[in-house]
Amino acid sequence: QVQLTESGGGLVQAGGSLRLSCVASGRLFNTYTMVWFRQAPGKEREFVAGINYSGSTTYYADSVKGRFTISRDNAKNTSYLQMNSLKPEDTAVYYCAGRQWDARQPMGVRSYPYWGQGTQVTVSS
Numbered sequence: 729q730v731q732l733t734e735s736g737g738g739l740v741q742a743g744g745s746l747r748l749s750c751v752a753s754g755r756l757f758n759t760y761t762m763v764w765f766r767q768a769p770g771k772e773r774e775f776v777a778g779i780n781y782s783g784s785t786t787y788y789a790d791s792v793k794g795r796f797t798i799s800r801d802n803a804k805n806t807s808y809l810q811m812n813s814l815k816p817e818d819t820a821v822y823y824c825a826g827r828q829w830d831a832r833q834p835m836g837v838r839s840y841p842y843w844g845q846g847t848q849v850t851v852s853s
Contacts (some may be wrong), residue, residue: 730754730842732824737847740814744851748809750824750844758782758802761829764809765837766820766849773823777809778834787834792818814851821846 736748763778777798778787786798797810825840
């Protein structure tokens, strides 16, 4: 069983930055697609960013392109989400998720068996 643990959330003013981290247990991290989703109150969980097992391919939701950067360090079993130019509409609980790599697009929330507990990001105006 893989356990994912997020950290790095908090309260920040609009225009500020945060970096989220997701540490995975186990020895197969370098075979996983890793993603970040977020969920705001009253809304469905939405895809934010994804990265393939090697880090050579990344994916972003249109709403965060140019502001957020996903990366990974396989030696540390860690995925990161660098969030810059934050906006109040970025306020949500952010979740990391992972699955064994395959050729499917990474945006499907139901395709991930491993989830973190979530970390709150609040952006004040």
